[in-house]
Amino acid sequence: MLNSLNSLISQGIEILKKSGIESPRLDAELLFSHVLGLNRYDLYIKNIDPSLSDPRLRDEYFQLLKRRASGEPIAYLIGEKEFWSRSFKVGPGCLIPRPETELLIEVSLQFIEKTQALAPAILDLGTGSGCIAITLFLELSGIGIERARIYASDISEEALKIAQTNAKFHGAQKAIHFIRTNWLTAFKPRSFDLIVSNPPYISESDFELLAKDVRDYEPQLALLGGHDGLYYIKKTLEGASLLLKDRGALIMEIGYDQHEDIIRYLESAESLFSNIEIRKDLSGIERVVFLKK
Numbered sequence: 689m690l691n692s693l694n695s696l697i698s699q700g701i702e703i704l705k706k707s708g709i710e711s712p713r714l715d716a717e718l719l720f721s722h723v724l725g726l727n728r729y730d731l732y733i734k735n736i737d738p739s740l741s742d743p744r745l746r747d748e749y750f751q752l753l754k755r756r757a758s759g760e761p762i763a764y765l766i767g768e769k770e771f772w773s774r775s776f777k778v779g780p781g782c783l784i785p786r787p788e789t790e791l792l793i794e795v796s797l798q799f800i801e802k803t804q805a806l807a808p809a810i811l812d813l814g815t816g817s818g819c820i821a822i823t824l825f826l827e828l829s830g831i832g833i834e835r836a837r838i839y840a841s842d843i844s845e846e847a848l849k850i851a852q853t854n855a856k857f858h859g860a861q862k863a864i865h866f867i868r869t870n871w872l873t874a875f876k877p878r879s880f881d882l883i884v885s886n887p888p889y890i891s892e893s894d895f896e897l898l899a900k901d902v903r904d905y906e907p908q909l910a911l912l913g914g915h916d917g918l919y920y921i922k923k924t925l926e927g928a929s930l931l932l933k934d935r936g937a938l939i940m941e942i943g944y945d946q947h948e949d950i951i952r953y954l955e956s957a958e959s960l961f962s963n964i965e966i967r968k969d970l971s972g973i974e975r976v977v978f979l980k981k
Contacts, residue, residue, distance in 0.1 A: 777857065813871070814920075848866050
């Protein structure tokens with residue numbers, strides 16, 4: 689039957705394959721389940737035959753396939769992305785969360801547990817979708833640290849709206865203070881126990897090499913870190929030491945080839961950080977810099 693589930697999925701796969709999409713089956717299934725309002729895994733276990741005869745659903749599915757084939761990110765098309773096993777709303781105004789960014793959460797939780805702080809003050813600098821701040825709040829609450837004071841900042845009004853929507857969805861809207869500001873300018877010295885950030889760190893040359901669905905669709909404001917990719921990293925290194933309390937920490941994501949430049953910069957500058965560590969992600973790439981004041 690032309691409009692059977694397998695037929696529609698197969699048609700989607702062929703459309704995406706011809707356009708060079710790396711995961712055509714996964715994307716076709718995600719788009720079709722999104723149109724039906726189902727979890728992807730429910731496609732094959734629920735009776736969806738009555739829905740398949742609705743021409744409006746089929747038209748919506750093929751329109752989404754067309755947009756995905758042109759390069760539009762799957763996360764923007766379905767409006768969400770998983771991070772730390774939770775779903776977060778995303779849109780063109782914010783960066784799509786990446787699995788490697790979960791290392792920021794892991795290192796941050798380790799630091800806070802080690803300090804035994806009951807009400808740590810935390811800043812998520814450049815919050816985007818809010819996935820870092822919200823995840824930290826939920827995970828800390830889960831281990832009994834319910835009085836954490838969490839601030840999430842971004843210069844993008846659109847990103848902050850998405851982050852606030854996510855906070856409400858996850859029940860964190862009263863626990864996180866969202867602030868629109870240009871990087872570190874809105875904060876007073878010695879305000880935070882922890883600053884965590886996934887700053888823009890893509891260099892101009894690397895930007896041209898990014899996949900089309902990143903380069904042409906995700907906000908450049910959240911990606912580009914100046915000529916060498918280090919502009920916002922250096923701004924954060926310079927400002928964070930002033931904003932951190934004694935024994936506070938900066939935990940920041942960095943690019944795949946930037947750790948040596950960062951170490952050299954810290955060694956040449958009058959750094960107030962007493963401890964410098966580089967943490968690798970699951971792919972063995974130097975992904976997170978951990979600095980303790």
